Each structure stands twice: as structure tokens, then as C-alpha cells.
Amino acid sequence: MVTALRKDLPDLTWRQFALLLQVYTTPQPHTVRGLAQELNMSKPAVTRALDRLEKLEFLRRKIDETDRRSVLVQRSVAGSVFLREFADMAGEQAEDI
Secondary structure, three states, rough: OHHHHHOOOOOOOOHHHHHHHHHHHHOOOEHHHHHHHHHHOHHHHHHHHHHHHHHOEEEEEEEEOOOOOOOOEEHHHHHHHHHHHHHHHHHHHHHHH
């Protein structure tokens, strides 16, 4: 994590990072309700984390066309790049240990 801060990668909370990983490592579609259940978080906590991740352009929200009351959470290119950089950095640090 210290290396991530030194490389100017965005500073994410554990909750934000867990949400990001959940979206990128499990099959789509993802909803706010579903993510809250899977991560044992409240819907408002998921919404706050999504606000930050959306601001960073790591995730995006879209209204579900089949159920307009539902919000889908989707991956983005910027989020994929961030996770790839983070994984590479973690791999480099593991080699040094």
C-alpha cells in the first residue's frame, strides 16, 4: 500500500477496494442491492463507495433498462488499468520479499 501511495495511485479505503474487486472478479451484472448483500454492507455504504469510484472513473452506473428502479454497476477501462497496475506493483513487492 505504501508503494501505491508513492506511485500516486488513488488512495482507496478498504471498502472501496473490496467493492472494486467484487465488480471486477465476479460475473456481471452487478446491482447496488446485490453488491450490498455480497459484501455485507449497507446500500448507503455501497452508494458512498460507488460515488468515489465513479469520480475516479473506475466504475460507472447505468439504469437497468429491464427494471428502471435498479442501478447496474459496470466496469471501466480506467478501473481495469488501475487494477492491472496495482497487481503488477504487488507482484513486484512479493518478489522482493
